Amino acid sequence: MAKRRLISFDWAMKKLLRSKANFEILEGFLSELLRDDIRILEILESESNKEDTRDKFNRVDLKVKNQQDEIIVIEVQYDRELDYLQRILFGTSRVITEHLRESKPYADIVKVISVNILYFDLGQGEDYVYHGSTVFRGIHHQDVLRFSEGQQELYGQKEIHEIFPEYYLIKVNSFDDIAKDRLDEWIYFLKNEEIKEEFSAKGLAQAKSTLDVLKLPEQERVAYERYQDNLHYRASMVHSSYHLGRKQGRDEGKDEGRAEGEQQKALEIARNLIDVLDDETIAEKTGLSAGEIAKIRQG
Incomplete structure (x- = not known):
């Protein structure tokens, strides 16, 4: 069964x-x-x-x-x-x-x-x-x-x-x-x-x-499926962006300096996550300051 x-x-x-x-x-x-x-x-x-x-x-x-x-x-x-x-x-x-x-x-x-x-x-x-x-x-x-x-x-x-x-x-x-x-x-x-x-x-x-x-009523079932998809998407975004960003940052750091490369990739990760995560979580994942994240939200 x-x-x-x-x-x-x-x-x-x-x-x-x-x-x-x-x-x-x-x-x-x-x-x-x-x-x-x-x-x-x-x-x-x-x-x-x-x-x-x-x-x-x-x-x-x-x-x-x-x-x-x-x-x-x-x-x-x-x-x-x-x-x-x-x-x-x-x-x-x-x-x-x-x-x-x-x-x-x-x-x-x-x-x-x-x-x-x-x-x-x-x-x-x-x-x-x-x-x-x-x-x-x-x-x-x-x-x-x-x-x-x-x-x-x-x-x-x-x-x-x-x-x-x-x-x-x-x-x-x-x-x-x-x-x-x-x-x-x-x-x-x-x-x-x-x-x-x-x-x-x-x-x-x-x-x-x-x-x-x-x-579940049809409308509720659709909303639930969307909610579950969002959780999976969020977890995937955090996992993929964080690890890809660290790798790219390290690669760029070989030519441009590790610190600058990591900073640029942190900004790129934050831009990718700005619509799906809150500021506190983005700061934790990227190491960016609240001011830097606020500038990204302002465009």
Whole structure:
């Protein structure tokens, strides 16, 4: 039997998972990841709700509130970013400040969980799922600082790390395609856009039915195919232009000087990518300054 094509999770986040009828899919993924029975109360406004001429290249994020009034931010990111960890720190900090009403005590600060689905290699490590939380450990006795009884009553939590932001990093491309548990079944889907018959993770059954490409209306299916083509084109442009530019720059550098040759090829790469990438990514790929990229955009 031929495999049924399923919609990628990022497209589903943009178009389908915002509907209350499909909350079960997102709840299943979050429940398996967080090892908890997650219930979504509502979808909150987030950056990816907006649509513009460059929407097909935006990172995809979704912000939800669960039954414990915690805010979970789910983000799908394709492009490599050296400062990605600082960006998600900024993102959680912004959510905290946005949801603390004026004149309210710090005890009302919202708990934020940042879930990051990454299709690029971030840092060095052997695992494909990483979890980060805040723990205060004694430098002399190595004991972990805990809440007093009064603080437990105030916060409604037993452990200090439960009031601080938490981070989950899923390095999809590092997954070896061997599903050893129910979370792995979800990661297999994130990587391969396929759900095997024997998979039993929470939410996957509805995902297999709802995210079937063939069930999309014709207009939606065409838009999805275009979105996928754009992702492939973008990746190809970055890969080809960067490596070809470096080679040509080195060749020209033999006659005109390496520095000048590399600079000219960086400018040429930037011109080729100016309509498909944002300024920050172009700067990372070419080494050009923001001013140099701005001049290219101005023609």
